Amino acid sequence: MKQKEIKIPEATIKRLSTYINCLERLDAEGFQVVSSELLGESCQVSPAQIRKDLSYFGEFGVRGVGYGTKNLAEQIKKILGLDKIWPTVLVGVGHLGHALLNFTFFREHGYRMVAAFDNDPGKIGREVTTDVIIHPIEKLVEITREERAAIGIITVPASSAQETADRLVEGGVKGILNFAPNKVKVPENVTIRNVSIVSELDNLAYLLSKKHGRRRLTRKKTISRPPKL
């Protein structure tokens, strides 16, 4: 498989990630071979799109037969760098942090949560999962280094996001996934991705406004807005 030196669209990378989930589900259902039609049906993506996404990386299936289900999942994992373990730390064990630490898909995709950090003394020492203990935030740099964590996940409030990013960088991570609502700055050798959940909802609101018109969907703010708490 020869990887071409062209820029792969981000949307393709995201779809490849979902193809893994679909392929593993189809494999569990007993499909040893899948066509792009079946995979597309399962993933809600057109078969042509699947073929195009895969074509960036080489030839995978057998014409008229399909793709080996397990094999294609493995190939895609290799493309995304998920054929190895990614030691990962998480900072900020609120509800979102908890949700992510317990997210089984992370483990299945090769992320190994090695430590979690919080500044609430009541949480320190608690086991979130069987593998992960909550450490005090003061130990972030030290433990991140010891565990040779490559990825840091930020789920702290906006006000501590930049400081958290700085410490993760000091601890040696090469990539950060930031869920805090404000963006953070990192040195050039560190890759950052910001996940804005409210932006996803805003995007939906925008699409709905355009599609249905606002009047019938929403209420005037002045009438029904609840008091600010």
Place this chain on the structure above:
Amino acid sequence: MKQKEIKIPEATIKRLSTYINCLERLDAEGFQVVSSELLGESCQVSPAQIRKDLSYFGEFGVRGVGYGTKNLAEQIKKILGLDKIWPTVLVGVGHLGHALLNFTFFREHGYRMVAAFDNDPGKIGREVTTDVIIHPIEKLVEITREERAAIGIITVPASSAQETADRLVEGGVKGILNFAPNKVKVPENVTIRNVSIVSELDNLAYLLSKKHGRRRLTRKKTISRPPKL
């Protein structure tokens, strides 16, 4: 302000959403007027990109002066349809559901959580926030209709995602934000957006693999993979 009939890039809509947060923070810090440079610095977006994003929707600032901070935030909210209240329900009050129900940005952007649903009898009747009570899943259609909810958020496990979507559609929502890892089908008059958190992390892993090479960043799975639980 005349809205042009051209397709606005999704990335623009996402950035508009973050501009709101940055503008509100700048406003709180006392900046009544902001330049695209200051806004760009605050949002980690280039000033040229900001001007381009806004240019899709008309003229906002005053050349050589800048944008009125409050005014621009309001204008962007109007563009995105956030100048009205969006009654919203959430299904599946696990850690992620809890995190979203408590997410203050949702309220600030005009989403009003009107009800939450779960199938765990131990959770029914509990108040998640002062406004939101957890109802049994059997009441989803009825309450969603009563509350005239326009948006449904799905934070249930993969296995119940499609059934949940069907009930939300029956309850009359026009848009669904789906956090379950599998995609769901909805009728054409309903807009769906799938948020895949693992895809965001996979995208980061892919970027890191390309940038740093895999060897130095990760460990062989065969050696250090923890036993599957």
